[in-house]
Amino acid sequence: MQAFIKAVSYYLPQQRLTNLTLSALFPEWGVEKIANKIGIDTRHIAAEDEFASDMAVAAAQKLFVEHNIAPTEIDFILYCTQSPDYFLPTTACIIQDKLRIPVKAGALDFNLGCSGYIYGLALAKGLVAAGIAKNILLLTSETYSKFIHPGDKRNRTIFGDAAAATLVSTDGFAGIGEFELGTDGKGAENLIVKQGAIRYPSKNADSVNDGYGNEQSPGHLHMDGPEIFAFTSKAVPSLIADTLFKNNLDKTDIDQFILHQANQFLLEHLRKKIEIPAEKFYIYMANVGNTVSSSVPIALSEAMNERKVRPAEKWLLAGFGVGYSWGGTVITFNKP
Amino acid sequence: MNIEKFIQEFTEQFDDLDTSTFTAETLFKENDEWSSMTALSIIAMVDDSYKVRLTGDDVRNSKTIQDIYDIVLAKSKL
Numbered sequence: 001m002q003a004f005i006k007a008v009s010y011y012l013p014q015q016r017l018t019n020l021t022l023s024a025l026f027p028e029w030g031v032e033k034i035a036n037k038i039g040i041d042t043r044h045i046a047a048e049d050e051f052a053s054d055m056a057v058a059a060a061q062k063l064f065v066e067h068n069i070a071p072t073e074i075d076f077i078l079y080c081t082q083s084p085d086y087f088l089p090t091t092a093c094i095i096q097d098k099l100r101i102p103v104k105a106g107a108l109d110f111n112l113g114c115s116g117y118i119y120g121l122a123l124a125k126g127l128v129a130a131g132i133a134k135n136i137l138l139l140t141s142e143t144y145s146k147f148i149h150p151g152d153k154r155n156r157t158i159f160g161d162a163a164a165a166t167l168v169s170t171d172g173f174a175g176i177g178e179f180e181l182g183t184d185g186k187g188a189e190n191l192i193v194k195q196g197a198i199r200y201p202s203k204n205a206d207s208v209n210d211g212y213g214n215e216q217s218p219g220h221l222h223m224d225g226p227e228i229f230a231f232t233s234k235a236v237p238s239l240i241a242d243t244l245f246k247n248n249l250d251k252t253d254i255d256q257f258i259l260h261q262a263n264q265f266l267l268e269h270l271r272k273k274i275e276i277p278a279e280k281f282y283i284y285m286a287n288v289g290n291t292v293s294s295s296v297p298i299a300l301s302e303a304m305n306e307r308k309v310r311p312a313e314k315w316l317l318a319g320f321g322v323g324y325s326w327g328g329t330v331i332t333f334n335k336p
Numbered sequence: 337m338n339i340e341k342f343i344q345e346f347t348e349q350f351d352d353l354d355t356s357t358f359t360a361e362t363l364f365k366e367n368d369e370w371s372s373m374t375a376l377s378i379i380a381m382v383d384d385s386y387k388v389r390l391t392g393d394d395v396r397n398s399k400t401i402q403d404i405y406d407i408v409l410a411k412s413k414l
Contacts, residue, residue, distance in 0.1 A: 233389060
């Protein structure tokens with residue numbers, strides 16, 4: 001059985017963090033110039049009492065309303081987050097109850113960041129292909145704002161909170177093609193929240209300067225920006241090439257490239273390196289920032305709103321980051 | 337590769353700073369404009385112009401433009 005993307009919706013929390021606010025908080029930071037380079041004007045930030053699971057539920061409810069889907073149709077929930085409500089139970093179980101999805105549905109969480117959406121599509125396709133489920137609700141939701149040290153101006157400039165909901169089914173608007181996936185745990189230390197889980201349970205909030213004037217601590221999100229940049233420069237061009245190869249396609253066969261919206265500076269560097277024409281390279285970040293696992297579905301949804309997609313168009317989707325972990329696939333829109 | 341051209345390409349990664357006095361021995365982090373964004377710009381420039389991948393540690397452990405130049409030179413011979 002072939003798997004399709006049937007519907008995509010997303011949710012952004014109400015509160016906004018603008019460049020104006022950031023520049024008032026960090027007057028020496030030159031936020032306008034930096035934000036201009038990374039292509040971000042505003043990020044949405046979850047309220048203090050709003051959590052990733054609440055946002056995932058809101059995104060799913062939008063999906064149900066916008067695409068006229070009944071919760072009773074869902075027979076599997078895949079929930080991608082690095083911000084679970086509890087160590088246990090699985091947050092996807094709580095989401096099943098909140099959304100009134102039938103108790104006969106399967107549900108599980110998986111923990112990935114910027115590659116998460118691609119992995120979610122791969123898992124969902126597997127469930128459909130094996131005949132295990134027919135209507136999979138793939139949810140991605142992240143609140144990195146809760147991990148970031150208040151004095152970490154760089155990460156506060158980059159990351160925004162968001163959730164997305166995708167229905168993967170036995171029919172839909174675009175068929176899901178072949179996958180290229182990869183992992184390199186040697187990069188774990190470069191993007192990490194080290195404390196607060198089992199290995200280092202107690203949090204030490206004493207901040208250390210990261211060498212670039214950003215306050216970070218082992219209890220907060222640590223990102224070695226230059227190291228992550230070096231990793232993506234190396235990994236993403238081969239990810240794109242290998243994804244094309246797996247799908248038996250050339251670069252010129254792809255009508256739209258949608259990469260994880262890390263930041264515009266990195267994306268432009270990758271675009272030139274891979275030699276993708278600007279008009280085929282979609283960027284949607286200015287109003288949302290880097291939303292981790294929701295960046296690809298948000299950009300996908302916006303790209304489809306922005307222009308009329310011709311029948312049989314092929315779009316390449318790719319995610320890469322924390323882990324390190326990366327993945328790519330091609331979706332093919334239906335013929336008339 | 338030559339150091340004069342490298343210094344020129346290096347200083348182009350600074351937007352506001354007066355870099356006309358920059359030499360191979362300039363301590364390039366000792367100014368107000370240096371940030372992780374400048375570090376990224378330099379890694380990107382070296383990747384574009386020399387097909388060499390600098391790591392975050394390469395930049396972190398360097399003090400002068402000469403230090404970076406030497407790393408690029410060594411890596412381009414690999």
